[in-house]
Amino acid sequence: MNKRRLVTELPGPRSRALMERKTSAVADGVGTTMPVFAAKAGGGIVVDVDGNQLIDLGSGIAVTTVGASNPRVVRAVTEQVEAFTHTCFMVTPYDGYVRVAEKLNQLTPGDHDKRTALFNSGAEAVENAVKIARAYTRRDAVVVFDHAYHGRTNLTLAMTAKNKPYKHTFGPFAPEVYRAPGSYPYRDGNLDGAAAAARAVDQIEKQIGAENLAALVIEPIQGEGGFIEPAPGFLPALAAWCRASGVVFVADEVQTGFARTGDLFACEHENVVPDLIVTAKGIAGGLPLSAVTGRAEIMNAAHEGGLGGTYGGNPIACAAALAAIETIEEDGLGARATEIETLIKERLSRLAVQDLRLAGVRGRGAMIAVELVREGSTEPDPRLARDVARYAHRHGVIVLTCGTYGNVLRFLPPLTITDELLNDAFDVLADALNATAPKAAAQQADALKATALEATAPKATALEATAPEATR
Structure with missing residues (x-):
């Protein structure tokens, strides 16, 4: 239980079933950040009921500082x-x-x-x-x-x-x-x-x-x-x-x-x-x-x-x-918090050089955040923060958002997390930013448009459908 591992899509079938029960039993005002249900946690990993292992950059909102099962x-x-x-x-x-x-x-x-x-x-x-x-x-x-x-x-x-x-x-x-x-x-x-x-x-x-x-x-x-x-x-x-x-x-x-x-x-x-x-x-x-x-x-x-x-x-x-x-x-966890700060800020600073939508990297220890803004301005971009967080969630990284404007990604890993897990998590974050970049978004929109056109095109005959690729 020391690495990110996805064995189903997120949420998996057991989490989906539990979410249906939650909807029928729990007041609507009690929301959840992720639609997955925890079964076990520790060492910077949360294991869900489907066996997926997620990297924990939230610590239950800064609660499990010493780990979830110290x-x-x-x-x-x-x-x-x-x-x-x-x-x-x-x-x-x-x-x-x-x-x-x-x-x-x-x-x-x-x-x-x-x-x-x-x-x-x-x-x-x-x-x-x-x-x-x-x-x-x-x-x-x-x-x-x-x-x-x-x-x-x-x-x-x-x-x-x-x-x-x-x-x-x-x-x-x-x-x-x-x-x-x-x-x-x-x-x-x-x-x-x-x-x-x-x-x-x-x-x-x-x-x-x-x-x-x-x-x-x-x-x-x-x-x-x-x-x-x-x-x-x-x-x-x-x-x-x-x-x-x-x-x-x-x-x-x-x-x-x-x-x-x-x-x-x-x-x-x-x-x-x-x-x-x-x-x-x-x-x-x-x-x-x-x-x-x-x-x-x-x-x-x-x-x-x-x-x-x-x-x-x-x-x-x-x-x-x-x-x-x-x-x-x-266990010297104060010093470990400072080490985590160095690693996270270094990763975020590198990303900010490449992506001008990242601004305002700040915080201390294992309490670090970055604002997401519209490129070329300081205008908050809450939609981007939401999209980046959702991408991370789908790929097995628990990331939280916050801020008056809803445009801040916050990182609160347990102080017991390893450098390997942190680096893996920020690799996913880099992928999320790439996937939500304007060029990537335009390409995705083009792909969706092509799919829609294909769906409305006349159906191929049986012969055409089975023809060799070279004859098409």
Whole structure:
């Protein structure tokens, strides 16, 4: 199970049958990127129910950072399941929760006194970070940024920028959420970080007022918004303004955390120390777990009983998290993320030289993206992104798209993937770009036209149909 291998067309017969069952049993609002059903996964490969082996450049949207069946995680989860599956930490607590909290207090940026609370999903943790900030500051307003994604609950939908598929028809949303301009070097004239931060602060001070602002919530590298890496200096300037203004600076590291970007947390790249840091996704090797970690005086502002939830910090998820963190540390996966960055960026840069529809290669570690635009312009080309992704899917490579304009290909391989699989995947990507090039598209259109003409032409007689090629 260490290479791409297709034994049927995609989707195969078993996946097609399961998709029919899915359609009749699952709500239409629950979509899927690919019409294949997983049976097994690990080492950068997803095996579907028809036996096809697909290269995984998605990691379940940045979740299976240590691999989809990491041996340490499997052992830890198995041992915990045999002990007990649940008691609810708020009823009869257990040491796994405490150990995870201790580890996060130790590993997250800053050497100040910290506290941690555990939850289930990234959205739930973001929402609790806002609750905590409001309790601490006794203020209501929250600032987020253009292109942000923070989740699918009502409050986090208000914080998320993109309408479809996330917000459309689901309002009204929670009040007192305001949006500021961010830093998007490819699309804002390469405005430097300090200037972009000054622009945001000016809008915040004029339209909201620092005295009304509880928290500023930001992804150090924006995820669903397009893997937008802000210009250097942007995050430090915002963090400094928050400190001076008594505003809680919240780093949403749901997608960027746990060595995904090379650093254990993305805000470490510029030595930014957030007041609160939100983590999830890669924290627990595929099990649902999230956390808010931050300054003790802020975290302790919520009254006793004000934070929690029935499943928050489930013992099985805590066991998985401790094993996943051990794997990242013991196996040097931060360094491996940097190696992956070098390989992917080198491949994308070579492709961009040959194909002017590729622009804005960006990201860090195993969180890399490229924008697809109409050749000779910066106009987003979401159709091209969709077509390239579909070609990759048909040829056994899991690729995800994202971005406010839907024109970004994003690459999130597990940190355990091999160079061989990565190179094979990007060979497929190169083929996809060639197949969707204007010349190739025109040739394909001509072929389809010829096929249509042939279908409407008079049928050959039996004699003509069996005549030797040389007599035709």
